[in-house]
Amino acid sequence: MTNYKNRRVLCTDGFSMSVQASQGNYCIPRANNAMWYTEVEIGFPSAKEPTILQYMDGSLNAPTEAVYGYVPVDLVRHIIDKHGGIKEGEVPKGVPVYGKTHSRAYDL
Numbered sequence: 001m002t003n004y005k006n007r008r009v010l011c012t013d014g015f016s017m018s019v020q021a022s023q024g025n026y027c028i029p030r031a032n033n034a035m036w037y038t039e040v041e042i043g044f045p046s047a048k049e050p051t052i053l054q055y056m057d058g059s060l061n062a063p064t065e066a067v068y069g070y071v072p073v074d075l076v077r078h079i080i081d082k083h084g085g086i087k088e089g090e091v092p093k094g095v096p097v098y099g100k101t102h103s104r105a106y107d108l
Contacts, residue, residue, distance in 0.1 A: 004033070006091060012084030018043035019076060021092035026057070026069025036094030040076060042068040049079060 010016045018041075021027040021034070025041040042052060048063040052075065058066030073095045080086055086097060 007089045009080065009089035009091060010087045011080060012087045015046055015049075015079075015083040016089070017045040017049075017079070019089075019091045019095065021094075026067070027092070028070060034093065037073060037092045038094060039070040039072055040092050040095065042071050042076065042079075051075060051079060051082075 004022070006018070006020055008016055008018050020043065021037040021040045022032045023030055026039075027037050027041050028039040029037065042055070044066070045052075045064055045068075052068045052071055053060070053063065055068040055071050056063060056066045057069055073092075076091065077096045080091075080095075080097060091097060
């Protein structure tokens with residue numbers, strides 16, 4: 001199977017970010033279509049998010065133009081909750097989300 005690109009997450013307060021996991025992303029496991037991931041890649045957040053700066057691959061002068069590798073899934077959930085939950089978009093398997101989400105359906 002090929003890797004799947006998740007739709008960008010848009011939170012209810014307007015914050016958005018890409019959350020990806022595949023053999024081509026900075027994630028654990030670094031594999032396509034894993035049963036679940038423990039760490040994922042965040043890309044190009046719409047605003048500076050202080051909780052993930054330590055994971056940034058790039059310049060601190062451009063936090064919205066950077067990729068953040070190996071971000072623990074619990075921290076991703078915290079960011080989503082902090083910004084009011086998911087309004088639309090998708091996250092990889094393993095990222096815990098609560099309430100109304102638009103995570104894609106998975107075959108187990």
